[in-house]
Amino acid sequence: MTFSPVSDTVLNQFTQIVGEKFVLIASHEDFARHASDETEDLKFFPEVVLKPANAEEIAEIVKLCHQNFIPVTPRGAGTGLSGGALPVHKGVVISTERLNKILEIDERNLQATVEPGVINEAFQMAVQEKGLFYPPDPASKGSCFLGGNLSESSGGPKAVKYGVTKDYVLNIQVVLPTGELIWTGANVLKNATGYNLTQLMIGSEGTLGIITKIVFRLIPFPTKNLLLRVPFYSAEEACAAVSQIFRIGLVPSGLEFMEREAIEWASRYLNIETDLPEGIEAHLLIELDGNDLDVLYKEAETLYELLQNYNIGEILLADNEAQKNELWKLRRNASHAVKHNSVYKEEDTVVPRAELPKLLHGVKEIGRKYGFKSVCYGHAGDGNLHVNIVKADMSDDDWNYKLTDGIKELFELCVKLGGTISGEHGIGLVQKPYIGIALGETQLNLMRGIKNVFDPHGIMNPGKIF
Amino acid sequence: MTFSPVSDTVLNQFTQIVGEKFVLIASHEDFARHASDETEDLKFFPEVVLKPANAEEIAEIVKLCHQNFIPVTPRGAGTGLSGGALPVHKGVVISTERLNKILEIDERNLQATVEPGVINEAFQMAVQEKGLFYPPDPASKGSCFLGGNLSESSGGPKAVKYGVTKDYVLNIQVVLPTGELIWTGANVLKNATGYNLTQLMIGSEGTLGIITKIVFRLIPFPTKNLLLRVPFYSAEEACAAVSQIFRIGLVPSGLEFMEREAIEWASRYLNIETDLPEGIEAHLLIELDGNDLDVLYKEAETLYELLQNYNIGEILLADNEAQKNELWKLRRNASHAVKHNSVYKEEDTVVPRAELPKLLHGVKEIGRKYGFKSVCYGHAGDGNLHVNIVKADMSDDDWNYKLTDGIKELFELCVKLGGTISGEHGIGLVQKPYIGIALGETQLNLMRGIKNVFDPHGIMNPGKIF
Structure with a gap:
C-alpha cells in the first residue's frame, strides 16, 4: 500500500468537520501522548490527531481518508499492550475520547447502549447501581475504554466464570474503512441472520472499522x-x-x-x-x-x-x-x-x-x-x-x-x-512477527481477504496483525 | 454463477475417493431422502449423494468440485428448518453421517473433540456420564447433528442461562470451498490472535466450508x-x-x-x-x-x-x-x-x-x-x-x-x-427473500465479499442466505 500524507487541503476539511479545537498538530501540548500506548517503550507520531464528537463526524473523516489514501489509527484510552493504537504509518489518529456517554441502561431488557469512549469501570459502576453486572474487567479497568476492550477482545479476572468481552456484545455500530456507517447485528440474545459481523469486528484490533456505539447484554449482579x-x-x-x-x-x-x-x-x-x-x-x-x-x-x-x-x-x-x-x-x-x-x-x-x-x-x-x-x-x-x-x-x-x-x-x-x-x-504491532506460529498461510490469507473486503484501500490501522 | 453437472469422469473420481458403497445416485433406495429436510414440504434433488468417511475424503471431493464448478451442499441430519441442506442448484450432497465419532472427552481441560455427525443428545449423554455439561439442546436434539447445530447457530431451551452453540465452540476443523483443510482457532477459552474465523464459520449455514471436527468447551453438570x-x-x-x-x-x-x-x-x-x-x-x-x-x-x-x-x-x-x-x-x-x-x-x-x-x-x-x-x-x-x-x-x-x-x-x-x-x-433458502428487512445492502455486500474470499467459485451451498 502506498499512502498519502495529510495535505493542507485535507487538514482544512478535517477542521471543518470536527472544529479547530479538536484538531491537534505536533505543536499542541496534548499531541505527543498519542504517539505511544502502554506497550513497552514504543513511539510513533501521527501527522494529526482528531477528536470527533460522534459517529457522523468519524464517518466523514474516514471517508476523506479513504478517498485520499491516508492511514487512520483508531485510539481509545491508549492502554493497549500490543501496540494496536500506534500510528506506525503516520496519518491520522482518531481519538474516541469525546464519545464517552452511556446512552441507555435498559433495565427492562438487561441491555445497555454506550459510546466507545466510556471507561470500563465507570460503566460497571453505572450498571451496578441498578443491580446489573457487566463482568469483563481488564486490569486497566479504571482507565481503559470499552471500544478498546472490544477491539482487543479483552478478558480480565472474571472471564473464568463469565466469559470475555465478546460474550457480552449484542450489536455494534461501526464506521467502515470506506466511511459507511452500519450496525453489525441486532439487539438480541440470539441471532442466526447472516454471517456474524459482530464477532468478526470484536478482536479485529481496529483494522476493520471504528466502533462508534455498542449494545451490551447485562446480567443480574x-x-x-x-x-x-x-x-x-x-x-x-x-x-x-x-x-x-x-x-x-x-x-x-x-x-x-x-x-x-x-x-x-x-x-x-x-x-x-x-x-x-x-x-x-x-x-x-x-x-x-x-x-x-x-x-x-x-x-x-x-x-x-x-x-x-x-x-x-x-x-x-x-x-x-x-x-x-x-x-x-x-x-x-x-x-x-x-x-x-x-x-x-x-x-x-x-x-x-x-x-x-x-x-x-x-x-x-x-x-x-x-x-x-x-x-x-x-x-x-x-x-x-x-x-x-x-x-x-x-x-x-x-x-x-x-x-x-x-x-x-x-x-x-x-x-x-x-x-x-x-x-x-491482541497481536497489534509487537506480536505481528510471531503470528505465523499460530496461524498458517491459508488462515492468514482468509484474514487478508476479509480485510480487503472491508478496507479496499488498506487505510484502517495499517501495519497491524498481519 | 454458472455451474457444471457431475460428469461420468468426475463421478468415477468420487467413487475412487469414497468407495462405491458410499456414492448414491438416483436409483439408490437411500437417495430420495436427501432431497428434503424438515423445512415445510420442499424437495430439491441433487445429482449425487456422497458419504465420505473423514475430513481428508471431504477435502478431496470439494477440491474436485471447486475445479469443476460443481455445487456442493453439506448435509447433517437434515433436521434444519430453513432449507439449508437442500441442494437447490443440484450437484453433490456431502453427508457427514459417517463422521460420527466422539474423538475425545478431555476431563482435565473440560473440553471435547467430536466429528460433525455426532447426534446432539448422544454427545450430551456421553459428557454427562463424566459429570460434564454441554448445554445447547435444540428441540431436535434426539436426531440433529452437532455440525448442523454449528452451521445454524442453534439454540434451544437452555440458551437463556447457558448461551447458544456458538458459546461452546473453541475451535473448528473446516474443509474450505477450495478443498483446503484448516483449523479456525485454538483449543483455548480466550483467543485474541487474528480475526475470529471460528465465530465467522458458526451460523454461516454451510456456505463457507464443511465442518469436519469441533472442539467444544464443557462445564460442570x-x-x-x-x-x-x-x-x-x-x-x-x-x-x-x-x-x-x-x-x-x-x-x-x-x-x-x-x-x-x-x-x-x-x-x-x-x-x-x-x-x-x-x-x-x-x-x-x-x-x-x-x-x-x-x-x-x-x-x-x-x-x-x-x-x-x-x-x-x-x-x-x-x-x-x-x-x-x-x-x-x-x-x-x-x-x-x-x-x-x-x-x-x-x-x-x-x-x-x-x-x-x-x-x-x-x-x-x-x-x-x-x-x-x-x-x-x-x-x-x-x-x-x-x-x-x-x-x-x-x-x-x-x-x-x-x-x-x-x-x-x-x-x-x-x-x-x-x-x-x-x-x-438460520436464513437458508426460505427466509432469503426477507433478509433485506434485517440487513442493509452495505452489510450484505460485506457478507458477499467474505463469501467470495472463502469460495471464489461460489460452489459451497449456493443459493442460500443472500
Missing part, C-alpha cells in the same frame, strides 16, 4: 463473594491445582496465579506488606461468587478439602472488603510493578488450562536457555499466563535480537500445547 | 433442577412476566412460552392429558437449576411472589423426573404437532425480551389482516418466539402469494422492535 489466597510451595503445583478445581465441579468467578516475584514486586510498588513465608513460590487467588453466602462457604469447604492434596501454606480467607480490595489491587498492579522495575516485554500466552504446569515449566527452561528472567502471573483459570520478560542486565543486543528466538520458542510451546500466542491483548 | 408450569389467563401478560423474572435477579435455566393451541395440539399429538382450564391462554415453563436444592426452592419462592402480580391459574411444581419429562416432551413436540396438523411455515422471530408482548400482539394483528392463523411458542427468555403460520383453510393462492406480504410485515415488526428475522434457525 451477584451480591456475595468470598476471596481466598492460597500460598503454594511449588509454582508448578499451583498451576496443576487449577484444572482440578473445575474438575470437582466448582466454577470460581476468579482464579488468578501470581509468582513469588510478581507478589514481591507488586507489594513493593504499592507499599503493601504481604505475608510471604520462605519457600512459597506462588499464590492462587480464588474468588467464589453468588447470591447465597451459605452456598459459598460450602463451596469454600470443598475447595479446602481439595487443596489439602497439595503442599500449601496457610490459606487466607478475605472476609472484608478492605482485605479483598488489597488482594485484588496487588494482582491488578503486577503489570505496573514490572514496568516500574525494568524495561520488559509482556507475552500473553494461553493454553488449555490443564497444560499450565507444562507452560510454566517451559517458560523457565526457555528463559535459562536464552538468558532471560521472567515474572509470571495471570488468569490461570482460563489457561492465560502473562509472561513478563524483564530486561534486567541483558545486553541491548541480546534484548533486541537473541530474545526474539526465545519468544518464538515460547509461542511454539503454546501452540504445541493446544494454545495460541494471545489470549486477550 | 448442574445436579439439581426444579420445573414450574405457570398458566396465564392472558398470553400477552405471560410474555410481559418474562422480562420481570430477570429483573428481580433470577436467571432461569429454561423459560419457555406456549400458547393454548400449541399446548392442545402437542397434547393431542402425544396423547398426553394436559390440565388446561377454560380461559387459560398460555403457559410459561420455568426451569431453575443449580447444585443446591434449598437455594432452588428459595428462588422458586421469589418467583411465586412475583407471579402473584399476574392473573394466573394454579402453578404446577414438577417434582419428579416423569412429570418434568412429560412437560418438556410437550414443549419439544410442539413443532411436530403443528406439522402433523397442517401445512405450515415456521418463522423464527426474535426481539429484546421485554418487547415480546408487542411482538405477540403484532403477530395476531398481522394474522387478522392477512387472514392467517398462527400457533406460537418458543424460548421466551431469549425473546425468541417461533411463529407457526398454519395453512388451515387458506387458499393456495393466498398461501403462496398474499402470505408473503404478511410475513414481510411480521419481520419488519421484529426489526422495528430491535430484533431480527432469525434467532436460531
